[in-house]
Amino acid sequence: MKTIAKKEIRTYMTTMSGYVLIAFMLFAVGIYFTAYHLAQGYPKFSATMSSCEFMFLIIIPILTMRSLAGEERQKTDQMLLTSPLSIRDIVLGKFFGMLAVFAIAIGIVCLYPPILTLYGTVNLRAAYVAILGYFLMGAACIAIGLFISSLTSNPVIAAVITFGVIFLLYMMSGIKSISDSTAFTSYIAYFAIIVALAILIFVLMKDAMTALIAGAAGEAAITVLYFKNPTGLEGSVQTIMDALDITSRFTDFADGVLDLKNVIYYIGVAALFLVLTIFSVGKRRWN
Amino acid sequence: MIEVKDLTKKYGDHTAVDHLNFQIGKGRVYGFLGPNGAGKTTTMNMMTGYIAPTEGTCLIDGHDVLEEPEEARRNIGYLPEIPPVYMDMTISEYLDLAADLKKVPKAEKKQMAEEVMQKVQIADMQGRLIKHLSKGYRQRVGLAQALMGKPETIILDEPTVGLDPRQIIEIRDLIRELGKEHTVILSSHILSEVSEICDYVMILSHGKMVANDTTENLAKIMQGQNSLELTLRADADRTEAMLAGIPQISSHTIRPHGEDAVDVTLKMAGSDDLREKIFYTCAASQCPILRMDYTHVSLEDIFLEVTEDAPAAKPETDADDAAKAGDAAETAETKAAAEAEPAKAAEDTGAAENETVPAADEEGDR
Numbered sequence: 001m002k003t004i005a006k007k008e009i010r011t012y013m014t015t016m017s018g019y020v021l022i023a024f025m026l027f028a029v030g031i032y033f034t035a036y037h038l039a040q041g042y043p044k045f046s047a048t049m050s051s052c053e054f055m056f057l058i059i060i061p062i063l064t065m066r067s068l069a070g071e072e073r074q075k076t077d078q079m080l081l082t083s084p085l086s087i088r089d090i091v092l093g094k095f096f097g098m099l100a101v102f103a104i105a106i107g108i109v110c111l112y113p114p115i116l117t118l119y120g121t122v123n124l125r126a127a128y129v130a131i132l133g134y135f136l137m138g139a140a141c142i143a144i145g146l147f148i149s150s151l152t153s154n155p156v157i158a159a160v161i162t163f164g165v166i167f168l169l170y171m172m173s174g175i176k177s178i179s180d181s182t183a184f185t186s187y188i189a190y191f192a193i194i195v196a197l198a199i200l201i202f203v204l205m206k207d208a209m210t211a212l213i214a215g216a217a218g219e220a221a222i223t224v225l226y227f228k229n230p231t232g233l234e235g236s237v238q239t240i241m242d243a244l245d246i247t248s249r250f251t252d253f254a255d256g257v258l259d260l261k262n263v264i265y266y267i268g269v270a271a272l273f274l275v276l277t278i279f280s281v282g283k284r285r286w287n
Numbered sequence: 288m289i290e291v292k293d294l295t296k297k298y299g300d301h302t303a304v305d306h307l308n309f310q311i312g313k314g315r316v317y318g319f320l321g322p323n324g325a326g327k328t329t330t331m332n333m334m335t336g337y338i339a340p341t342e343g344t345c346l347i348d349g350h351d352v353l354e355e356p357e358e359a360r361r362n363i364g365y366l367p368e369i370p371p372v373y374m375d376m377t378i379s380e381y382l383d384l385a386a387d388l389k390k391v392p393k394a395e396k397k398q399m400a401e402e403v404m405q406k407v408q409i410a411d412m413q414g415r416l417i418k419h420l421s422k423g424y425r426q427r428v429g430l431a432q433a434l435m436g437k438p439e440t441i442i443l444d445e446p447t448v449g450l451d452p453r454q455i456i457e458i459r460d461l462i463r464e465l466g467k468e469h470t471v472i473l474s475s476h477i478l479s480e481v482s483e484i485c486d487y488v489m490i491l492s493h494g495k496m497v498a499n500d501t502t503e504n505l506a507k508i509m510q511g512q513n514s515l516e517l518t519l520r521a522d523a524d525r526t527e528a529m530l531a532g533i534p535q536i537s538s539h540t541i542r543p544h545g546e547d548a549v550d551v552t553l554k555m556a557g558s559d560d561l562r563e564k565i566f567y568t569c570a571a572s573q574c575p576i577l578r579m580d581y582t583h584v585s586l587e588d589i590f591l592e593v594t595e596d597a598p599a600a601k602p603e604t605d606a607d608d609a610a611k612a613g614d615a616a617e618t619a620e621t622k623a624a625a626e627a628e629p630a631k632a633a634e635d636t637g638a639a640e641n642e643t644v645p646a647a648d649e650e651g652d653r
Contacts, residue, residue, distance in 0.1 A: 003387040015375050079371035079432065082335040083388035084360045285339040285353075 003085070004093020005100065008067075012101045021059050025105040028055050033112055043122050045113045046130035046254040053134075053247060056141050057166055063101065064145025065159035067094050068281065072153040081285070091146070091277045095270075098142050106135045126256030133253020136266035137246060141166055143273035150280040151203050172245040176238065183230035186237040187222065193240070194218035204280055206287050288312060289334065289440060289470075293343035296329050296494075303329045305494035306343070313439070316466040318485030319474035320590060326494040327474035328368060331444050334472075335365040347440070361389060364438040364469075368445050370429025374418035378409055378428055381417060382435060389436030403434045407461060423454040430461070441465060443473040447480060459484055478590055490593050497593040515561065517551040518544055518578035519569065526551060529568055535559055548577060 012018030032048040071077040080090050113127035144165060149158040179185055198215030202208060226233060242248075246269065249262040289311040296304040304326040311317055319327045332338045334345045336352040336359070345352045350359035373381055382400040391399055404410040407427040412420070417428060426446065433441050446462065447455045462484055465471050475481050481488055482502055490498040498505060519526055523541050526549050530539055537554050544550040555561055562579060569576050 007384050075369045076371040078337050078367045082337050082365045084357045086356055
């Protein structure tokens with residue numbers, strides 16, 4: 001694991017990509033920092049971090065797109081997968097390598113709040129809780145990007161899909177607020193989710209038959225449920241959207257609230273996608 | 288020691304590798320020979336654990352390559368068809384990574400990288416980025432990577448493809464050199480290459496092992512089919528009578544040649560050289576020999592014979608028309624490839640390969 005992480009960091013740091021990502025990140029944070037705090041004297045540093053949430057849409061796809069897709073494209077995955085390392089080591093190494101690059105940017109951002117203390121009283125604890133939340137959310141997004149990168153051998157496709165998924169998560173609280181909680185809405189939502197899962201099964205297993213059967217069975221089950229017991233579906237899609245709503249957890253951090261539940265949520269999301277990635281890379285062997 | 292048991296890989300309905308069984312001992316150069324699409328790369332990918340077999344196992348020193356990756360793969364160095372090099376690294380950075388992957392202790396890393404670079408002759412370029420290297424040098428870097436950690440077995444997939452003639456000779460010399468310390472398994476579709484470097488040949492065709500023996504033995508087995516071509520100044524009856532006196536001849540055909548001579552083709556049982564015996568027999572009955580050619584069976588003939596058999600037998604048992612068409616196409620391809628390659632290889636190395644009629648055997652003319 002250490003070997004791969006070291007290699008990953010070295011790759012980002014000996015080529016432009018790592019520096020460009022970090023510079024880009026710092027540039028965005030710097031603009032908001034200047035505008036909110038230096039120019040207007042606003043003391044809550046978390047405002048900057050909240051405004052920089054959109055940065056995930058840009059830096060995560062770029063950071064993660066090549067992680068596994070690029071290896072497969074360049075055939076260097078043959079070297080890794082035939083080495084004595086296990087797939088778990090490779091995937092975790094990749095994850096922590098990318099996380100380290102992200103952490104360098106976050107580490108520099110950590111220097112900003114003390115600057116504010118020069119101008120007045122600043123709640124440093126709240127500021128660092130916001131930064132921690134930002135970092136954890138980044139970790140979860142990196143795991144998602146890593147997983148998507150493992151599904152394809154084309155880094156550009158990986159980047160586009162990662163962007164799409166993070167965009168969807170980013171918009172989730174918005175979608176949640178416009179959707180109602182009737183059974184029909186839930187039915188439509190479940191229908192769409194099952195189609196998406198079937199496509200995912202197809203991508204993972206490369207087996208159209210299994211995907212089709214699983215998809216059809218899921219749709220049949222949800223349709224039966226909808227007609228037999230519509231009240232059971234009411235509002236349930238809201239629960240799912242809550243689970244997917246990755247940004248609202250960050251809002252808690254931004255308010256200066258360090259809730260263990262939210263920390264576990266982000267770590268859980270990261271762990272889930274890392275496990276999926278290990279499964280997906282292992283699956284490639286069998287195709 | 289590598290043990291391959293019932294190794295099978297299926298892609299949908301297509302069987303790329305079909306129940307392969309073989310064992311590979313220590314300290315020799317083994318060659319997988321086969322036309323394109325015979326399953327060489329798939330077999331190697333399974334032996335190194337890059338892909339998983341549909342059925343069967345590959346044990347390396349008794350460890351399953353998929354289930355005990357740590358123990359099994361430490362003893363294997365693999366150079367895939369496309370060298371798995373990171374373009375943005377320098378050679379020494381890359382070898383450092385290779386050493387880490389193979390879990391070489393920190394203290395030995397530098398020394399080992401130095402040795403390996405000397406061996407494949409890239410020491411003077413170690414600071415260069417791999418993306419700036421030519422194909423031949425990338426191949427060497429890939430080979431260097433396979434050698435890191437001093438694995439017992441080195442597996443090389445088509446190590447000379449895409450290299451210029453000079454580089455081919457250098458890489459072949461290097462492989463022969465490596466064969467002294469390591470077990471080397473290489474794949475190739477170039478016959479001359481395999482017959483030149485390998486001690487042991489496994490011929491694959493359509494995912495099956497069709498021949499499996501030492502390079503010399505393969506030729507020896509086929510020697511039963513070695514034949515002599517004669518032209519005698521005699522009639523058919525007299526020739527018939529003379530040949531009846533030589534028991535080693537398993538079959539013969541006699542055709543008239545001009546007015547007072549016959550062409551004879553002899554097939555011999557065993558590997559004895561009958562030329563002298565025939566000379567004395569003919570001399571005793573005062574029959575002049577006008578011509579005597581010795582036809583040698585080369586690896587090429589064996590290759591053509593064994594790789595042709597498999598597809599030819601298949602369509603008859605296979606009812607599916609589509610499969611038939613596919614097989615026929617592949618057979619044609621096999622032939623074409625096998626015919627084209629020796630010529631190309633001979634050109635590449637600048638050395639003429641075993642011709643079917645060695646000049647020294649034409650003494651019958653005199």
